[in-house]
Amino acid sequence: MKRAAMLVAAALCGGLAGGAVQADEQATVEALLQRIEALEARLRELEAKDRQALPVLREEPAMQAAPEPTAELMDAVSGSERLATAAEPVASAPDIHVGGALRFNLVHRDFLDSSEGKRGESGLDVFRLNVDGKIDNILVSAEYRFYSYMNTIHHGWLGYEFEDASQLQVGIHQVPFGILPFAAHNAWFGVPYYLGLADDYDMGIRYQRQDGPWTSHLAFYKNEELNSPADLDRYSFDLVQVGEQQNEEINQFNARLVHTFGLGSSCETEVGGSGQWSEVYNAASDRRGDHWAAAAHIDSRCGRWNLQLQGIRYAYDPVNPAGADTTAVRVGAFGGSYDIAGEADVAVVNLAYNFQSPLSWIDQITCYNDYSRLFKDEPGAIDSQINTIGCAIGSGPLFTYIDYILANNMAFFGDGSMAAGGSDEWRRRFNVNIGFYW
Structure with a gap:
């Protein structure tokens, strides 16, 4: 993701270098880069929480799903997959007397x-x-x-x-x-x-x-x-x-x-x-x-x-x-x-x-x-x-x-x-x- 951000930044900078770069356009590029890095950090945080939740979810007898990614993240990262986990089936407890x-x-x-x-x-x-x-x-x-x-x-x-x-x-x-x-x-x-x-x-x-x-x-x-x-x-x-x-x-x-x-x-x-x-x-x-x-x-x-x-x-x-x-x-x-x-x-x-x-x-x-x-x-x-x-x-x-x-x-x-x-x-x-x- 960081490499993609750098490529985007390079492309933007290259495009601007070919002509007169205005001060407000440079500020827009920097703001966009900061925005992408913030979204990356948010994605890593959600993935870490999901990994911690998996052991608990597998102990539950009923099927459960992980929280939906935010609309903000879905808009920023095209092609992202929805995160979902389901508990493994649990055998019925024996009723033996x-x-x-x-x-x-x-x-x-x-x-x-x-x-x-x-x-x-x-x-x-x-x-x-x-x-x-x-x-x-x-x-x-x-x-x-x-x-x-x-x-x-x-x-x-x-x-x-x-x-x-x-x-x-x-x-x-x-x-x-x-x-x-x-x-x-x-x-x-x-x-x-x-x-x-x-x-x-x-x-x-x-x-x-x-x-x-x-x-x-x-x-x-x-x-x-x-x-x-x-x-x-x-x-x-x-x-x-x-x-x-x-x-x-x-x-x-x-x-x-x-x-x-x-x-x-x-x-x-x-x-x-x-x-x-x-x-x-x-x-x-x-x-x-x-x-x-x-x-x-x-x-x-x-x-x-x-x-x-x-x-x-x-x-x-x-x-x-x-x-x-x-x-x-x-x-x-x-x-x-x-x-x-x-x-x-x-x-x-x-x-x-x-x-x-x-x-x-x-x-x-x-x-x-x-x-x-x-x-x-x-x-x-x-x-x-x-x-x-x-x-x-x-x-x-x-x-x-x-x-x-x-x-x-x-x-x-x-x-x-x-x-x-x-x-x-x-x-x-x-x-x-x-x-x-x-």
Whole structure:
């Protein structure tokens, strides 16, 4: 710019030197030179300010522009470019929550001599850690559990949320079948859970969406959650390979469709149907059989009442080697296994009432009676039943279940069997489960 000014001055001076230079013309040239130098200084000042502003502007989440050059500068310097800066895009901050729970049990079992003799027992139920969150449209959810006798994953999946709020989930997630999320109100659950037909988690892909009152699920599961059918340290009940029973569940398809009447009102009633079909691979025969299950349910929440009704029909048709029992299949979880009827019907009738809390430090009191029954196809087999009456009490981060459980021919209750055999006798368990959640 200085060189240009000198050239302009030289040109002007040269032109004037060729003729008579008047005193007022010389003064005009000097004034013009001073003007150009002043404009140059102004330009350098604006450029210096712009360089100082750049780091601050790049930290801003929104687009910003530098100040416009003055009209004075634009007129004096032809061809000058407008100065503008814009912030770099900033990624959305992750919305991740890390939580968990610590739960303890106080138990009395009338079918166990040591429990009777000690007038009850107590111990750790579970310590668990949860991670849930969202970054842009990417979802994540995981939970790992620590019991006194085993450690295992509960679930873990990644998902994508579309613009219409529908979701695609990949990983270990809850199988969409029957009443969701739970077909019971109590801490011990009911018959469907111990068959692997409620609160079951497997490895696969699931799509879910809601269209007004309609909710739909479609899913495919390649195998059970651990991909290790001989491992009994698991949360969900699945087919397991123990003894002569060497079956495992593979290539399972699930579909669930429900309609909610009175959606958004104080009385919502969900009516739905579910179906699942899978192959059953037998490691001993190296052949595949199949399995199917279907369910219809009603889940009504009117005022303070909740009524759950569900009917299930299921059947297994494995290809066992010669000598293996074909009327039953073996399931396992929580470090143990047992046989269940190969074909059966299931009925669920649950009723709960949410009381208004009489105390300021109690947030919730829900009392319930949950009943479920397994009707076995095998002639002469004794049905399996369980009835739980109790209350769930919430107070801040504390949540307590107080349950009185009656069970007839149920797994985990004496010599009860969910296949053939067992005993037609009611067993009792008093269970207090206290949990701290964060």
